[in-house]
Amino acid sequence: MGALRDLFKDYRFAVGFFLLSFLFFLVIASFFSPYDPIQWLQVPRDKPPSWNHILGTNSKGQDVFWEATFAIRNSLIIALIAGLISRIIAILVGFIAGYKGGFTDRVLMGITDGLLVIPLFLILVLVAMLLREALTLVNTGLLLAFFGWAWDARTIRSQVLSLREREFTFTSVLSGNSTLSLVGKEYLPLTIPLIFSTLINNIAWAIGMEIVLAILGLVRLEIPTLGTTLQWAINYQAMLLGHWWWILTPVVLTILLLVALYWFSVSISEYLDPRIRIQRIGVK
C-alpha cells in the first residue's frame, strides 16, 4: 500500500503507530486476564514488581498490570463513545450552521460560543454530582459527548463556510445534486482530515476529563479505568508509602496513550490535508 509506505516516512506516525499497537495489545490481553477486574484481595498486597507480578500489586490486593489492561480498555470505551457521539453533534451543528448561514448560523453559533465561554467543566461536575451512581462507562461517555462538541462545531463550521463560496459548490448544485448529496460528495472528502483530527483531540480530552471525574469520586469507582486506578492510588497514599509502581502505572500509561493518539492524528491529518493530496494526484 503506497500510502503506508509514505506515512512511515514520518517519524511521528511510526512512533504513534507502534505505541498504539502496544496499547491495543494490552487491551486484547485484558480479555485473558487471570484475575477478576473488580474483586479485592486476589493477590498478596503491596508487593513491588516481581516476576509473577510484573508491575507489582496494590493495596486493594489486585495485580497492577492486569488492572491496568482493564483500565485502558474501559477508558478507551468511554473516550470512543464520547468522541464519536460528539463528532455527530459537531458535524450536524457545523454543517447546518455553515451551509444554511443567516439566522440559523447566528443562533447555532451563539449557543456554541456560549458553551465555549462558560467553564463547561464545572457544569459537567455539577451534573455528574447528581448522576453519581448512574455514571457507568456508557453514561460517562454520553455525558462527556454532550459537553465535548462545541469547540469542534466551530472549526467545522468555518471550513464549511469557506467551501460554500467555492465555485464547485455551484457546479454541483447546477448538476442537480440535493444539499445532502452535495455535502456528502463534495464537502466530506475535504473535511475528513479535520473531522479525524478533532476526533482524536476529543478522545484525548475525554480521557483527561474521565480522570478528573474519577478523582472527584463522581464515577462508579469499582469499575477500573485510568481515572479510578489513579483515584485509589491517591486515596491509599501510594506516593507517601512509596508504592511508586501503583501510582506511576496509570500516569505513564495515560501519557503513552495520549502522546500516541496525538502523534498519530497529527501525521495522519497532514497526510490527508487536501492541498497535499491534490499534489499527489497531480504527480501520478
Add this chain to the structure above:
Amino acid sequence: MNGLIKVEQLQAFYVLEAMGKKKTVKAVNNVSLNIPENEIYGVAGESGCGKTTLLKALFASIEPPLQLFEGKVSYRINGKFINAFTLNDQEKRELRWTYISYIPQGSMSVFNPVKKLKVTYLDFLESHVRGKAGQDLLSLARHHLEKLGLSPQVLEAFPHQLSGGMRQRVAIALSTLLKPQIILADEPTTALDVVAQRAVLQLMRDIQQEYKNTFVLVTHDMGIHANISTRMAIMYAGKIVEEGPTPEIFSQPLHPYTQFLIHSLPRIGDKTTRKSVPGAPPSLINPPPGCPFHPRCPEVTNLCKDKMPALNNSSEIHRVACWLRRESSGCHS
C-alpha cells in the same frame, strides 16, 4: 546604447520532488538578452511560459525549488558588469530598492495590513538609508509621492482603506522611492479594472520619462505592450522566440506565435473572425524536441521538428528564432 543587465545562456529550472519522483520544469531554457538603459522593456507570453521565472532570475532571487543550472545575469554597476549570482546575501540586500526594485502583481495583500502605509515606507527606507532621522525619511517619502501626483495623505491610511488602483500606485511609488535604475513589474495591472489600469500605466510612463530608468514589464496583454513598452521580447516554453522594438514587432511580426498573439485579439469596430493558436500549451517538463512551437505551427517543416533555431538577427535590432524567418529578413507574411 549599452545594456543595464546582460543575461547569457540562462538556464533556471524548478526541481520538484513528489512521491519519490523527481520532476524538472524547464522554466527558463537557455535565454540570452540585453536589458537596455532608459527603456520600458516588455516581456510578453502566456501563463507557464517562464516570464515570471525570468524576472526572479533578473532579480537574482533564486530559492529552492528553483535552481540555477547554467548561465549568468550581470548587473552594470558604475560601468562594470558583475555576475548577480556571485553576490552574497548582504550585497544583494543592499542592491534591492537602491539599484533594482520590484512591483508585485496583485497589490491586494502586499502591504502590512495592521500598519499604516507610512510605517511600511519607513521600514523600506530605514533598511536602506543610513544616518537619517525618521522625520527626514518621512518628508522624503511625502516629496516623492507629491512628485508622482499622489496625495501624501495616503501614507496615513491603512492598506484596506484604499481601492485596488490606488494601492497599486502606492506600490509603484514605493518601488521607485530610492531611485533604482531598474524596476521589474510582474503583471502590475492584471488585477485592476481598465480605467485604473490606464492610470497606473500612465504613472509608470511618467516615472520612466522623469527618471530615465528602465522598467521590465511582464504581461500577457499585448495591448499594454503596444501602449507602453518601447522594446519587447516574446517568450514561449521558456525561450525567447522574438525580440525587437515594439512598433516593428506589431507592424512586422516574424515568428508565427507572435503573429497569432497579435492577430487573435478582437478590436472594437472590426468583426473579422479571429483564430486562436491551435493545439495546447507545451509541457515544460518534457518540452517538444526542436522548436518548441512546432506542434502548433501551421508552417512546420522537418527542420523545425528536430533542430532548435537560434535567436539571431533578422535585422540588427529585430531578432527571431525561427527557421523560416531567418534568411528572408524583412519579408511580410
Add this chain to the structure above:
Amino acid sequence: MVATLKAQNLTKVYSLGGLLSRNKITAVDRVSFSVQPAEIFTLAGESGCGKTTTARMILGFEFPTSGKLYYEDQDVVGLKDKKAWFRKVQAVFQNPFETFNPLRKVECYFYETIQNFHLEKGGGRTQKLFEEKLEAVGLSLPDIAGKYPGELSGGQLQRASIARSLLTNPSLLIADEPVSMVDASLRMSVVNLFREMSDSLRVSVIYITHDLATAYYISDRIAIMFRGNIVESGPVNQVLEKPKHPYTKLLIESIPQPDPRMQPKTPIQFLEEKEEYLRQGCKFSGRCPEVMEICKQKVPEDISFDDVVVKCHLYHK
C-alpha cells in the same frame, strides 16, 4: 417572439455590519433588460458594478430584494422547484481550476447531471450523450475520462464546464467571465465556441465580462453597468462604436489597443472614488467629464433612442 428572459427593476440591497447597522449597499439598482432566444446578451462593467450579483439572482443563488424576473413570460422569482429551473438554465464560471472539486474526477459531474435530470432514457445513452457533448466543445473522451481537474489545462477545463452545462439542452446559459482566466492564445477558441453554440443549439447566452473587445466580437446586444445601474444598453455595434454615455466612452477609450501607432490618449485624472455607491444623483457624477449641476442632485431616468437606452441627463429631451 417571446423573450427567453426578462428582468424588470431587479434590485439587490445588502446591509453591512451587524444587526443594528443601517448602512446599506445597493449592489443592483432597478436593472431591466430582456434576452431573446438564441441571442448573446452581454452584461459588461468593472468589478463591483453588480453584474455577478445579477447573474446569481437569475440562477436563484441570491434572492432579489425587489423586482420581477420572467422566463418565457412566467414569473420565476422564488421558484421552488430548483431542479426544473436548472434543466432550462445552466451556468459556466470564471475560474476553470475552481469549477470542479480537485479531489473528484471531472466525469463525475457529467454522470451526476445526466442521472439527476433523468437524461439517459436507458441503454448506452449516457456514454453517447457524454461523448456527444464533449465533441460539441472540441474535446474527446480520452481527454477527460478518469482525469482529475489537476491533470487538465485551463482551456480544457473551461470547455468541459461548457460541455457539462449543455447536457440538459438548456435554453439559457449564463457565462460569468468565462474566458478571463483562459490563456490569451486559447481565449478566442472558447469565445468562438459560444458563438457556434448559440447559433447551432439555439441557446441564448448571458455573457458577463469586463472585456469590451470580446463582448463586441461575439454578442448581439450589450448592457453597460456602473455601480448597480445599467447606464447604457442596446445593439452592440451602436453602443460600442457610437457610445453615448460618458462612462461607456471612458471605458472604450481606456482599452489598451494592440496597435502602437494609436498613441496614448489624454491623461485622465485618477479620482479615489470609494463612496460612489452612496452618492446622490448620478453615481458617475464624481468623475464624469461632462458633469452638470443636475447630475449631482437627480438620478437620471432612462431615455431611449430607437433601440439604445441611456441613463444620462445629457440626453434629457
Add this chain to the structure above:
Amino acid sequence: MRFFRDYFIPRIIQYLLVIFCGITAVFFIPRLTGQDPVLETIAQIQSQGSSLDPTAVNSLMGTLKELYGLEGTLFQQYIMTWKRIFTLDFGPSFFQFPTPVADLLKTYLPWTIGLFVTSTLISWVLGNILGGIAGYYSRKSWSKILDAIIMVIRPVPHYIFGILVLILFAYVWQLFPAGGMMLGRKTVLNLKFIMTILRYSFLPALTLVVLGGASWFQQMKLLVQNVKREDFVQYAQTGGVKERFIIYRYVLRNAMLPQITQLALALGQVFSGVLIVEMVFSYPGIGLLLYRGVTRGDYNLVMGITVLSILTITTAVLILDLIYPLFDPRIRHK
C-alpha cells in the same frame, strides 16, 4: 459612534445573554435530573453512620429545602435564585456549616485569580514568542527539537502532568512543599509572607505555564508558518527590509491577532485547567474548595463556585473582546 454601535453593543448583549443562559442552566440542572439534592444529602449523612429517627429527618428535610431554595413554585425559586445571586448570597456552605458560601469564596477566590491571571499571561506570551520564532526558523534544528519536545507535552492532561510534577519536585527532589498551605493566617504583606506564597504557588504555576505554553507554542508555530507565505512578508523580504523588522513588525504582529481571539475562546478551558491543578497541589483556591464541596456533596458550595466562575470567565472574555480592536486596525477603521 457608529463603531461603538456596530462592535461593542452586540458583544455586550452576547455577554449578558451568555450569563443569563449559564445561570439558568445551573438553576435547572439539579431540578431536571430528577435527583433531589435534599434526599441526596440525607443519604450522605446516613451513610456516614449517624442514624436519625424519622421526625429528625423530616425537620432536617424542611430546613434543607429552605437552605437549597427549593420551596414554592419553580418560578418563585427562579426569581429567588436571581435575587440571591445579585447579593452574592449562595446560602450556607454545608461541610463548614454556618459559614456562608460567599465568605468561603471571598477568601479562596483571590488565590485562584492570582494563579489564573499570572500563569495564563506568562504561558500566552512565552508560548507565542517561542512558537513564533520557532515557526519563522522552522528549518533550523533547534526548532525541530523543541517541536518534538512540545509534541510530547501538549497532549498530556492537566491532572496527569500535575501528578508528574508533584512526584518529581515534591517527593523525588523535595524542592517544593507538596501543597497544603494553611489559610487563615493574617495576610501581612511582608517579604516572608510573599516568599511563602511564591513557594507554594510555584509548582501549580509551573504546570500551568508549561502546559498552556505548549499549546500556544504549537498554534503560533502553525500560524507563523502560514503568515510567512503571505504576500506582504515576501514583498518585504524582496525589498531587503531588515530581518528584525520582518519578524516582529510583519510576522509576529499579524500572527498574534488570531491568538488573541483564540485566548478569549479558550479561557473557559484554561480556567478549568487551573481548578484541576489546584486539586493536585491542594493549592488554596476555589479548585480545592470544589474538590471538598463535591466529595462531600455540598450543593450550595458547588453552585456558588459554578455561578462565580461563569461571571469571572464571561467578564474576562468580554474584556478581551473589547480590547481586540486596539490591536487590529482593520476593525477600528472600517
